[in-house]
Amino acid sequence: MPQVPASPTSLQIRNLNRSRILTEIRRVPGVSRSQLAKKIGLTEASLSRITRDLIADGLIAEREGAARPIRGRPNVGLWLRADGVHVLCVALTAYEHKFSIVGSTGERVVEGSIPGVPGATPEAVVDHLRDQIVALRKRPDINLDRLSGVAISISGDIDAQRRIAVSASGVGWSDSPLGQLFEDALHVPVVLQSVSNALHIAEVRYGEGQAPPHSLLLHAGLGISASLMSNGMLSAGAEHESGIEHILVGREPGDPLRLTDVSSGRAILHRLGHPSAIDGSVTADVGLHLGLPHAVRQANAGDPNAVAIFAEAGHRLVQSFLGVVALVHPEQIILAGPLTAARPFVDAIRAGLREFTRSTRIPEPAIIVGRTGYLRATELTGLDRFLFSQVADGLVARQPVSEAMTPGPTASGAMDVRQIPASPYLEDAVGRGIGRHSG
Incomplete structure (x- = not known):
């Protein structure tokens, strides 16, 4: 009943x-x-x-x-009040490793890179950030007494409910209880989310995207991930990047061909002969993130080999998600990540989608190329979680995460973003550089 x-x-x-x-x-x-x-x-x-x-x-x-x-x-x-609350934001992807502290108005108090990643242990990263906060609290021009929480975005496989990095290959971690480590060190609540979900919320709220009932985000960096929003609900599948990367897209002689083998930044650089891509180690990603902008420039300059490789990557990516388009009918598809700077990559996605929708009665979704960086997306979702989402009696800096303060997962494991009040403060702040800060 x-x-x-x-x-x-x-x-x-x-x-x-x-x-x-x-x-x-x-x-x-x-x-x-x-x-x-x-x-x-x-x-x-x-x-x-x-x-x-x-x-x-x-x-x-x-x-x-x-x-x-x-x-x-x-x-x-x-x-x-700019110093009403502060949120520590941590973005850990294969492409970059950064942190910042933002105040209530979204302005950064401090930002920096996290040293030693990949290679550093989760404990070492937590200790480094704790030391940063201790040092900042000694500065007379900064008031960090009201640190409300920690927002972490990470690529790989995560368990958002238990706040565990199950397999974060980009930073070399597995089964790392990040939420507990940060809570023990800083004594504030922690939220852990996938990079694709953070980007999706940020783009829908503050980017060129709208907030339609159905939206799909495809993230293409060194790895591949995606986020689906249906009737305001974020799919839990976005927490498992490996499942998306291992979608079967073909078969080489004797071996299956998976999405990550064709559409990821690692695959593109490998096909272009980048030495770090051939290496294949975790630390090789440090060199890959330097090589990727050069590869994008090659494609945009019309290098035939680079154009063909980027175009195939985009074609395979959109082909892998046409089933989602057929079932959900998203009003928009948001493209995020470094690969979206390559015109042949984006053009191939547009062409594949147009070819599919023309042969059906499915409306063609709008294609939006996102411009929000990883760190900025983490900041925006962190402020929503720890300040603007049903703040409870001003005890933000001292109160544990609760249903009254932050939306929790539904019974299916998805997070209902309709419970999170929209955060439109950046609509009037874009001109001040707040809304378009790259991560």
């Missing part, structure tokens, strides 16, 4: 209203209380109570706007 969903409690409603207020303030910095009440649909008395609490919690500030009326009361608006 189906269960009747429980009505939201007064605390849940209050937390949701806090989230909506914070989201609107970052979308319209300096918005007045009366404008905010009309936009959200609260009485001015209710809104005043909540904003008073948010001010007391140090998350927002009230100050006069630039323009003041000649007579009467000053034009007072509400603004996010």
Whole structure:
């Protein structure tokens, strides 16, 4: 017998209203209380109570706007406090290994590369980042007392619910309990996500993509991954990059030909004769990420061999996902990762998709080439998780992850992104370079 969903409690409603207020303030910095009440649909008395609490919690500030009326009361608006919360963001892919700390407004307090990866142990990376935070806390110009959490994006196979890097070949880790390691070191909640899911959310929210019911992201870097959003739900399959890379696309004499053998950056560089690609070791990826931009330039300059290799890679990639297009009918396909800078690669995907949809009644999805980098995608999803997603009573920096604060996985293992309030603060900040920062 189906269960009747429980009505939201007064605390849940209050937390949701806090989230909506914070989201609107970052979308319209300096918005007045009366404008905010009309936009959200609260009485001015209710809104005043909540904003008073948010001010007391140090998350927002009230100050006069630039323009003041000649007579009467000053034009007072509400603004996010840049130091209201901070989030440590860590992006670990085969292509790059970076970290940053961002404040409530999305501006970076600090950023840097993580030394020794691949090769360094997870414990060494955690120790390095903890030392960075300890050093920053000694600086008088930076207030890191309110570190809300850690957001990690990683390529490979992960268990997001248990926050374990099951097999992160790009950094050489397996069965690493990253969530627990960071929590033990920093005593704040941790969220672990796949690179493709982080990119997908970031592009849908802040990139050129929209937020349609169905969206597919194809990520092509040194490895291959994908993320599917259907009716607002992110597929759990994005957590298993190896399953996507090992899709069978053909058969060489005696051996199966898999997607990673043709469409990945490693495969492209191998076919172009790059020495690190022939090496095949984990540490060889350090050389590969330097060789990939050169290979892209070769293809864009019209080198016949490079054009053919990139075109085949794009053709095989889109062919592998036509079944998904047929079943889900995505309104858009977002292409992300370094390979999307190669025109022959993108053109082959467009051509393959057009050829397929013309022979069917399936509408042709819009093709969007994403521009959000790995680190920036991690920052955007981290702020959503630890600040703008139903903040609970201002205890962001000290409260463990809970259903009231962050959306958890559904029974199927997928994460319902519709539970996460949209984060449109970058819509008005693109001109300041906040929304288009490469990872």
